[in-house]
Amino acid sequence: LPARERNGMRFNCLFPAFSSPGKSKEAEIKRINKELANIRSKFKGDKALDGYSKKKYVCKLLFIFLLGHDIDFGHMEAVNLLSSNKYTEKQIGYLFISVLVNSNSELIRLINNAIKNDLASRNPTFMCLALHCIANVGSREMGEAFAADIPRILVAGDSMDSVKQSAALCLLRLYKASPDLVPMGEWTARVVHLLNDQHMGVVTAAVSLITCLCKKNPDDFKTCISLAVSRLSRIVSSASTDLQDYTYYFVPAPWLSVKLLRLLQCYPPPEDAAVKGRLVECLETVLNKAQEPPKSKKVQHSNAKNAILFETISLIIHYDSEPNLLVRACNQLGQFLQHRETNLRYLALESMCTLASSEFSHEAVKTHIDTVINALKTERDVSVRQRAADLLYAMCDRSNAKQIVSEMLRYLETADYAIREEIVLKVAILAEKYAVDYSWYVDTILNLIRIAGDYVSEEVWYRVLQIVTNRDDVQGYAAKTVFEALQAPACHENMVKVGGYILGEFGNLIAGDPRSSPPVQFSLLHSKFHLCSVATRALLLSTYIKFINLFPETKATIQGVLRAGSQLRNADVELQQRAVEYLTLSSVASTDVLATVLEEMPPFPERESSILAKLKRKKGPGAGSALDDGRRDPSSNDINGGVEPTPSTVVSPRGWAIGAWGPPGATPSHLLLRTPSELGCREPPGGRLLRRPSYQGGNGDSSPPPPPRFVCKNNGVLFENQLLQIGVKSEFRQNLGRMYLFYGNKTSVQFQNFSPTVVHPGDLQTHILPLAVQTKRVAAQVDGGAQVQQVLNIECLRDFLTPPLLSVRFRYGGAPQSLTLKLPVTINKFFQPTEMAAQDFFQRWKQLSLPQQEAQKIFKANHPMDAEVTKAKLLGFGSALLDNVDPNPENFVGAGIIQTKALQVGCLLRLEPNAQAQMYRLTLRTSKEPVSRHLCELLAQQF
């Protein structure tokens, strides 16, 4: 490397003000303004500045910028520095560019030119600087300009090591930003051979690059397996002094080893027996080394060593084929469980969680149950306790369920608030999954409500109701237990809900006992009534009407309650409506009718536990991994009749839920009775989406054409192939919209690294701003058969033409998958229908008479010309349909306003069908030219 000036500048000399404390903010601003004025005059001055001063002033500007002040000049001087021959000057120039120049600057051409020159300069230092600048900016424009050159530099025979290293990382950066720009070619084969490079820096950089590239094209890089194995084996077996500069506290090349092990996790076990043998030998060496006495007492030494060890264990778990190694790994982790380093205990718990799901090591993991329970009780760090809870959940099976559930219940009493809800879910799932008898299950759930009622989400108590409804043998017990629980002086509202429901359905089973006779049951429930929220009171009202059916002797009392002014004139519409309807029903209907309407609920259809779905939504990684793959416990045909991996839906107890409790999008059914429509519509829309026949025909991963079918409707299946189904449900009001995306995993294998993101193609960026509020909530893992939901909040700021793109990436069985879809957001979604009289319509029509305001299209009908269907489509499109406007009754006339934040676009349309010619003529007039054309095109596709 060329000699460089050391400490070329000292900022505390340049800016004395900043190194002397005690000056006020005003003084700072004053000082900065003075300095800025000075720099400005230097740059503007007649005298040409020499390189050093230019560098100095540009650097000062950068410093001022980093202090939080805006800089609006100096860009040109920075660009000039790029062509300097001095390293420090160039470096400051590049730093300024990376930090301060955005991609649409007009200077970008000059900058690109300077970068090109440096890349071609054959001076390794300059080449590196240029490469770093490309990587730092990392924009699409940079990719377009240079993505083709960098692979060439990377594999050129005469590139210096440092340049190769930078080129590899730069390429990685560009590939991550925009994969389409990096051309694959014969260079890929040569990149793999960089794994053999002499220079460890190059190897490390190459491993990173290959790990990323091979996810997309595993087959192209398959040869890297044997190279990686041999490299790894050389490192692992080397003495601690062999690798000199790359030995870190006596551990040879720890980071490179970790990366190599990660690369191997992208592939299944090597097929070649020799390679596999060598790899297994490596893995064994690492496990052996863990047992050796440490070469240093320093924590760095053991950390580096254990970093490799944990990565080795991940690889062993990934292969899941070597029982011997799996058990050894488990024993090693078992030692760490009691280690004095908190970090190690934490990591051991985390790693063991994945081990528990392997059939080979599940039993070995179970032997550590006492240690883990102890950790749950005594660890000081909440994150460690949480790992312990996760592990207990993962190692649970029928043999230890009772112990684990009772430990978790005990822990719940003292658990941190942050993790209570999760523990509640886990306990609920374990209790259901491994229940031997249902009374134990009911007891457990009621205990949950008693201990942590606030954290028992509706999914949990819905679920217990579903199970009780479906199991005849537990109903009597449930009624009795819940009756007893309700007798506690203070009981949680969730308990009242469960109690209300169960007694309303099965109260008759315990009515024989004088201690729980119908009037006692009623007065017990009614004593809680006034303390409850509206939702609970609504539920209790339903219980009362059910009581009238179950116990005719309570009819008079209950009618009295319903008739009370506080019910019939309740300020809450829901309660009032229920009271009025129930009162009338009870007095009007005959006993037979009453018995039919208020009959016991039919069993719920079996599907995946809604709680499990909730847990998965709540916590992607680690959760439920052991439970829902079913591999470990094939004989699980207990309470739930075996959990089938069907699309998950949150099912509220039918007929009891009011809109407010239902899952988002559930059909609000305020009339709580078994109406035919309700029986016909058992599933909330979220679930039904997945059952719908696919429109897509399951074609491959390539991005499908834009979804014109969503122009006129808001719900449906956006995409489907063999792996994944994406359902969409959206609602729009004025310029706001909310979209629910449901990702269903159709396979039985977990998707990993699942990441849906919404991106905006160029011009849309400024126009529409979909705020993906719950994007972060989408779990990185989607289990087989599970469904995750993502909510997008959309605000339309201006009119726009192209919809945003939804890009979904995930790994399925090691192979990366990605697809890009257009989101079904089109400008007409923000339509607000407007009704107007014929006169008004024509007046406005005439006002919009400029030629560019009108868009017209004459086209052939693609579908049968049915007036009703057309009407529905136009309404779905968003405009109001105006009758009696057009003299020809065959024609359709519509009007609406497109609501955006910035402006409103009035819009009139006319559709003239010609049945004989099977043609349409569509005319649109709006106040904005592009909108007219765009709407016309959108709508024309629909007929």
Next chain:
Amino acid sequence: MIRFILIQNRAGKTRLAKWYMQFDDDEKQKLIEEVHAVVTVRDAKHTNFVEFRNFKIIYRRYAGLYFCICVDVNDNNLAYLEAIHNFVEVLNEYFHNVCELDLVFNFYKASESPASHVQTRTVASRRGRPLPSLRSGLHGRGRDVPGRRDPRDQPDEGAETVADAAVPGVRAANPPPPP
């Protein structure tokens, strides 16, 4: 994969920030505050790993400075933890007893190094200065948030050297024998 790197002092002032994901300025500020809130309340007996949103923060404290790396949950925790230490050793060697003020005033040198050391993880600079560059992966405006506004606020802390840090052996490490 690294999502971002932050160096903050105890008062929450950012000394260095590197972003490897696209965030807008408000989001960055929010993340900085959240990370600070999460990390500073933990005591020395706790793990160096904290779950954070859907990611994990690996952090280590040196004197008054917290070095935080935000990574994916399934990344190798210990490797990143040692990468931090390695980076600090490099800084220490480069600045001869590095202290917080070095990072403030020599921003143009410091900003070059982390990515190179974290991403390529070479213990390259035992013999001399760190290789000056290799900042692949840095993107967006590296603008530091207002936290950086006033380096004078913590003169005492700044004077502490990182080398006296909680984790021993920053300087007196057992270096491998020279080649």
